[in-house]
Amino acid sequence: DGGITQSPKYLFRKEGQNVTLSCEQNLNHDAMYWYRQDPGQGLRLIYYSQIVNDFQKGDIAEGYSVSREKKESFPLTVTSAQKNPTAFYLCASSTQEGEATDTQYFGPGTRLTVL
């Protein structure tokens, strides 16, 4: 089945540690995205990538880093510089056919808790 997988589903981290969240897609999509979701708020864009080896900051990139070495993979690292990392993280992907209506498909999410 085609889709987006995120791992792990739950992640616990001690303060001061970096942690990497995995996102893999087999939809052959060019574009991938990372969002953060907090209770009572909508999703906020952290980083996005429209093509391999290229990515751009979203609205809340501080304290996060990404890489896009393969089309299928877009891992997100939450660094110790992120002041409040406890949140639900969602990865998405979409085609890039030149239309603003390309639909974004979402993974199941990773819930990160800082202890």
Next chain:
Amino acid sequence: AQSVTQLGSHVSVSEGALVLLRCNYSSSVPPYLFWYVQYPNQGLQLLLKYTSAATLVKGINGFEAEFKKSETSFHLTKPSAHMSDAAEYFCAVIKDSSYKLIFGSGTRLLVRP
């Protein structure tokens, strides 16, 4: 700049009753609008999207939404609520001419038996 506002963080309906979830948008250009649904501890699933082809858009699970330019609205409706519709619903708009989605703060739908 584009934005969306969802009125009501929580909506409660009885099973079988009409579902109405409100979304108003702000956009200086014709908008592309989306409704997504999220079940607890899961990702988002696309319900429907407006791309200017038709003002009444039909989606999955019996939901539909009507684009009303005069009211800058894109409200989501379903004639008869089912218990399985209980979830959080997000309205979203494409930002400017980019591919970035701007989400509303979400509306949690509760369905009473």
